[in-house]
Amino acid sequence: MIIATSIVLIVTSMLMVLLVLLHKGKGGGLSDLFGGGISSSLGGSSVVERNLDRLTVATGVIWFVAIIVLGLLTKAKGSG
Numbered sequence: 001m002i003i004a005t006s007i008v009l010i011v012t013s014m015l016m017v018l019l020v021l022l023h024k025g026k027g028g029g030l031s032d033l034f035g036g037g038i039s040s041s042l043g044g045s046s047v048v049e050r051n052l053d054r055l056t057v058a059t060g061v062i063w064f065v066a067i068i069v070l071g072l073l074t075k076a077k078g079s080g
Contacts, residue, residue, distance in 0.1 A: 001073055002070065002073050002077065005066055005069050006070060008062070008066045009063065009067065012066060013063060015059050016056070016059055023049075023053075024049060
């Protein structure tokens with residue numbers, strides 16, 4: 001269980017780095033390569049940016065939960 005949680009943590013960590021790099025900064029980001037430069041006049045940001053935001057938040061939540069679970073498993077293994 002610890003190994004599986006560690007693998008999830010490693011994969012989500014790498015995915016978080018990739019997703020953060022894809023976000024648009026002040027001068028534009030790598031997301032422009034995938035259609036992020038075409039802005040919607042309604043929301044102020046494109047569909048790509050909103051979906052990228054949602055994916056980043058979801059990955060962050062999974063990453064956070066994996067850290068908590070790994071900490072609990074490690075603590076339980078050490079005391080047992």
